[in-house]
Amino acid sequence: xxxxxxxxxxxxxxxxxxxxxxxxxxxxxxxxxxxxxxxxxxxxxxxxxxxxxxxxxxxxxxxxxxxxxxxxxxxxxxxxxxxxxxxxxxxxxxxxxxxxxxxxxxxxxxxxxxxxxxx
Amino acid sequence: xxxxxxxxxxxxxxxxxxxxxxxxxxxxxxxxxxxxxxxxxxxxxxxxxxxxxxxxxxxxxxxxxxxxxxxxxxxxxxxxxxxxxxxxxxxxxxxxxxxxxxxxxxx
Numbered sequence: 182x183x184x185x186x187x188x189x190x191x192x193x194x195x196x197x198x199x200x201x202x203x204x205x206x207x208x209x210x211x212x213x214x215x216x217x218x219x220x221x222x223x224x225x226x227x228x229x230x231x232x233x234x235x236x237x238x239x240x241x242x243x244x245x246x247x248x249x250x251x252x253x254x255x256x257x258x259x260x261x262x263x264x265x266x267x268x269x270x271x272x273x274x275x276x277x278x279x280x281x282x283x284x285x286x287x288x289x290x291x292x293x294x295x296x297x298x299x300x
Numbered sequence: 301x302x303x304x305x306x307x308x309x310x311x312x313x314x315x316x317x318x319x320x321x322x323x324x325x326x327x328x329x330x331x332x333x334x335x336x337x338x339x340x341x342x343x344x345x346x347x348x349x350x351x352x353x354x355x356x357x358x359x360x361x362x363x364x365x366x367x368x369x370x371x372x373x374x375x376x377x378x379x380x381x382x383x384x385x386x387x388x389x390x391x392x393x394x395x396x397x398x399x400x401x402x403x404x405x406x407x
Binding site: 228282289293 | 332334336343344345346349350353355387389391392394395396397398399400401
């Protein structure tokens with residue numbers, strides 16, 4: 182059974198760094214072809230893809246966030262991480278992690294973690 | 301970036317009705333197209349992958365079709381539990397992009 186769960190700070194101030202953790206089970210990021218992605222959704226709005234990390238440590242980022250993103254993984258502990266630097270109110274959203282399927286969609290999603298950026 | 305233009309923005313359907321949602325990509329995406337359903341307060345759920353393959357556990361009244369730049373999701377025999385927002389997503393080229401969503405309501 183595949184499960185994913187996000188965790189994060191809940192609230193942070195503008196200019197701080199947002200650190201998110203995705204803890205998953207039912208698959209391994211050391212297995213050939215496996216990948217995890219991060220997607221966010223401001224309240225009442227659509228979905229925005231942020232980053233992917235693959236079993237071989239290949240990483241891909243959304244260029245719209247202009248080098249503010251860093252994705253990483255801890256294979257031993259079945260975790261993936263996302264850092265967003267220099268946050269502002271526009272980064273207020275629910276953040277999801279999801280497993281990437283073989284056709285580059287997302288087949289399993291976490292429940293999401295709400296992040297609010299406010300002074 | 302590949303733009304995903306989804307239509308309509310919203311629609312309402314009667315019980316048992318068949319509805320279709322369209323997704324137009326700004327360039328060919330070789331069927332790397334997924335459809336998701338999202339209900340209020342919940343995570344998106346994968347319905348269709350690779351344009352027309354039904355995800356395990358998804359009712360067969362959902363179907364996907366299309367090729368090149370044009371794709372569609374069909375929901376046959378509309379049920380109350382089908383209410384929600386539907387998104388398309390391309391995984392052909394980075395950055396992955398989503399359509400803006402279609403809100404489906406029961407009439």
